[in-house]
Amino acid sequence: MVEPRLDTALLDSLVEMGGEDLRAQLLADLQNCETALKALCFSDQQIVPGAMSGAAQVLHTLRGLAMTIGATALVRNCMQAEELGSAVGRETLVQSLVTVVQECASVCAYLEYRPDRDA
């Protein structure tokens, strides 16, 4: 799994402030976004303009989350995917979403198994 590029100090300070509930909710929200995007990438569903608008909502939510927790690479990946729109082919769109999903999974993994979680 790729090491997530994120501001771990910021993320840790947020979790410290909001406690276990916030950590769990952040993780759940990120995983929901990841699941929704995976469904678009790996199901038989066509990523056509209509479906892309569904993805756009998820990408927007994910971007807001990523900005808040300092996941800079995920922010960038989301923005790139959002900018693609419907002008490019399915393969390019899927590739872009796969990148987002991979980065999102890395961030989720960090949140789930933070090194200092039990410290």
Add this chain to the structure above:
Amino acid sequence: MKPAKAKLGLMLVEDTPSLQMLYRTVLKKAGYDPICASTGAEAQALFAAERPPVVLLDLVLPDCDGLTLLTEMLAEAPETRVIVITANGSVAKAVQATRKGAFDFLVKPLGDLRMIGAVANAMTEYQSITQGAGKGMSHAIRSRQDAFVAQSEPMRQVTTVIDAVARSNAPVFIIGASGSGKAACAEMIHLRSSRAAKPLIQVDCGLPDTQALEAMLFGTGPQGDTSQSAIQRAKGGTLFLRNPQKLTPLLQARLLSVLNTGKSAESQPGDAPVDIRIISAARRDPLEAIRAGEMEEALYYRLFVLPLTLPPLHARPEDLPVIAAQFLLEIAQQEGKQFKRITPEALALLQAQPWEGNLHELRNVLRQAVVLHDGPDLTPAMLPHMSREPNHASPGAPVILDLDTALAGLTMAEIEARAIRAAIARNGGSIPRAAQELDIAPSTIYRKRDDWEKNAH
């Protein structure tokens, strides 16, 4: 931090559960107890039931557009102070929201201090509005506002924009030629805002003495000057920055830091963010300063939120008789002369001038006439240096520009950006009207502005 207005209601509308939880945690730590909604429908129901004075509203909701919700809430309760939340890269939408009456906007990721500061300001403003502060305007203030003559169509449009921006807390950028009344316009916005009872502090950022300017603006110069800063003196009121594009890079960075963090050099740990409204002014859109590498783009986009363009005097001839009469009486009183009126012939002569120096030039011409002559009538003979030729720059007469020269060296994207910005400025900041003039969809302009902002970061 213990906000004094913690008992006032606050509603938080955010659809992402973890972000709602995070914002609620921050607000609770600051003493607020927000009611929360996750959808537009929930927000509508809670708003109708609770009528919270202050609303933090995410603009992107799963079941409705945040802008529509904003409009509905303000239609139901115009005194509500709505702070909109948007993601970085969607600032154009936040600007659109401020034009629709939003009090302030916050860009994700939200800084704790910035969010608490915005809420505290909104609470304060709500209280001042509902308790009538700012409504009982003094005669002197009313009189100064009346002096802002707006009988011409261009100036009527300006006063409409002034009324709109005065209700907001977002930064205003006034563009106008020398002498076109930028300071009066800033005063007008301040006096019509809920901050009217608080100070309006003016700083000319073009001062050549950088150290003195730094001390004046931030209170602490490199030599340890600790005089109170303009930023602190403007607390609760308005800071009017003339020519911010002329600040040195270091001072631009310091100003940007204050705007981003709400902390000034005098701030102590735990202090609430400095509550100031910024109005800036320059002769031209400082975009040229960015191109020349003289202004930080980040600062430009922090200041250039609500643009307001003042027309030159020659473009508003209907206003000239009233302005000239006011100036004449004022100068006559100062000089101990008995001037009472301007003859129609003298007025026609005044109206025919190009007035490149705008109001400053008009005032100088009238002072010269008053000092050298006696009243009660101001006649053409007292205006010997006025051109008797028709004013070719008067409205209706097209101004011929050498476009080839003006556009030389610019890329197509720069020409397009310049044309769009000019159209927005000509239309008093209205993007729909600018789009109509350019025969394109408003969404095209919003998208392009988003792109400019993205490229700026």
